[in-house]
Amino acid sequence: MKRLKKDNVVSFLKEMNKKEKVFCPQSVDGRDLMFMPLEEGVYTGNIGKTTISAKTVLFPQTEEILSFTEKSISKTIDASKTLLFGIRPCEMKAIQFVDQFMTRDNFIDPHYQSRREKVTTIAIACHEPPSDTCFCVDAGGMPYLENGYDVQLFDAGDYYMALSGSEHGEEILANKYFEKGDEEDKERLEEIKNKALHSQKNSPGMQKAIEILRENKPDEAFWEGLADRCINCGGCVYVCPTCTCFNVYDLPSQGGHIRCRSWDACVHAGFTRETSGHNPRPTQGSRLARRHEHKLKFDIVNFKESGCVGCGRCSDTCPVGLGAIEIIQELNAL
Ligand code: SF4
Ligand code: SF4
Structure with a gap:
C-alpha cells in the first residue's frame, strides 16, 4: 500500500496532465463542483459529489459522430488518453453499467468505446457520504470499490492511502509522489472502510x-x-x-x-x-x-x-x- 499526501495532489495531477488529459472535480465560480479538465476550474481538494456526473467525459453532452458530403462519408472518432481523478465508487459502478449498455448484444457504440479504452481511473472512496442524498448502500453498492478501478484512494486525513487495482494502477503507484505507507496502514484502511459502511444514514428502501x-x-x-x-x-x-x-x-x-x-x-x-x-x-x-x-x-x-x-x-x-x-x-x- 502507498500514500499520496493531499498537498502533493495538484503537483501529481499536473505531471500526469503532460501525458494524458486529466479531469477531476473542480469548483466553478466558487459554487458548483464539476468534473472538468485540470485548470479549467479550481481544484480545492474537495472531491465531494459533482453536480453532473463524469459521464460528460465518456459521453459528452454534444459530439460530432460523422461527417459527409454527396460523395463521401467518414466517422469522427475523438478519443485521447484520459485520466479521471476523484471518481466516486457509485460513479465507477455507473461507468461499469454504461460499459455493458454501450456494448450490449455485440452492438458496440464506437464513440463511447474508443474513449473508454483510453481512460484511466483513480477512484476516491467515500469515508463519509458526500451529501445527505447519497444512498449507494441502499442501492446495493458500497462506499468503496472491490474492483474495476486502476487506483483507489482512501482518505486518511492529510494523506490518501492508495491501492492499485490493475497493472496500469501499479505503474501509477510507482510515480514519485506516491510514498511508502507504514505497518499500521492496513489496520487503518479496515477502520476507514468499516466507518464508511456505517456512516450512510439515507435509506429510502x-x-x-x-x-x-x-x-x-x-x-x-x-x-x-x-x-x-x-x-x-x-x-x-x-x-x-x-x-x-x-x-x-x-x-x-x-x-x-x-x-x-x-x-x-x-x-x-x-x-x-x-x-x-x-x-x-x-x-x-x-x-x-x-x-x-x-x-x-x-x-x-x-x-x-x-x-x-x-x-x-x-x-x-x-x-x-x-x-x-x-x-x-x-x-x-x-
Ligand atoms: S422529474 Fe423533476 S427533474 Fe425530472 S423532468 Fe420532471 S421536474 Fe425535471
Ligand atoms: S440516484 Fe439513481 S436515478 Fe438518480 S441520478 Fe443517481 S443513479 Fe440516476
Whole structure:
C-alpha cells in the first residue's frame, strides 16, 4: 500500500496532465463542483459529489459522430488518453453499467468505446457520504470499490492511502509522489472502510420499491398524480450517471454536413414521439413511469442489476421533488 499526501495532489495531477488529459472535480465560480479538465476550474481538494456526473467525459453532452458530403462519408472518432481523478465508487459502478449498455448484444457504440479504452481511473472512496442524498448502500453498492478501478484512494486525513487495482494502477503507484505507507496502514484502511459502511444514514428502501414494481402495483393514476408536479425540464436525466438517451441531427459544415448527437431525455414528449406523430408514451405520467421502471425493473431483467447506483443527483436537481429518492419513497408507501 502507498500514500499520496493531499498537498502533493495538484503537483501529481499536473505531471500526469503532460501525458494524458486529466479531469477531476473542480469548483466553478466558487459554487458548483464539476468534473472538468485540470485548470479549467479550481481544484480545492474537495472531491465531494459533482453536480453532473463524469459521464460528460465518456459521453459528452454534444459530439460530432460523422461527417459527409454527396460523395463521401467518414466517422469522427475523438478519443485521447484520459485520466479521471476523484471518481466516486457509485460513479465507477455507473461507468461499469454504461460499459455493458454501450456494448450490449455485440452492438458496440464506437464513440463511447474508443474513449473508454483510453481512460484511466483513480477512484476516491467515500469515508463519509458526500451529501445527505447519497444512498449507494441502499442501492446495493458500497462506499468503496472491490474492483474495476486502476487506483483507489482512501482518505486518511492529510494523506490518501492508495491501492492499485490493475497493472496500469501499479505503474501509477510507482510515480514519485506516491510514498511508502507504514505497518499500521492496513489496520487503518479496515477502520476507514468499516466507518464508511456505517456512516450512510439515507435509506429510502430501493429493494422494496423494486419488489413493488415487479408486482406491477403502481397504476396509471399513481404515475399521473406524481407527474402533475413535473415541469419536464429533463434535469433528472441529464445529471444521472447511467442515463444515455440521445438525439441525432445533421448540420451544414464546410461544403458538407456533420452528424451530431446530443443528450436527450426520456421524460420529454419529443423523445418518444414517432415520425407519424403517434407517441407510445403520450402523457408525462407514462414517461415518468418509463424512466423509473427502466432503472428499477427492466435493467435488472437485462443486466442483472439496477440502473440506479444511488448517487442522489436527480433528487439534488429536481425542482419539484421527483428524484429517485422521492419516487422510491412513494413506491414504498403503496
Ligand atoms: S436515478 Fe438518480 S440516484 Fe439513481 S443513479 Fe440516476 S441520478 Fe443517481
Ligand atoms: S427533474 Fe423533476 S421536474 Fe425535471 S423532468 Fe425530472 S422529474 Fe420532471
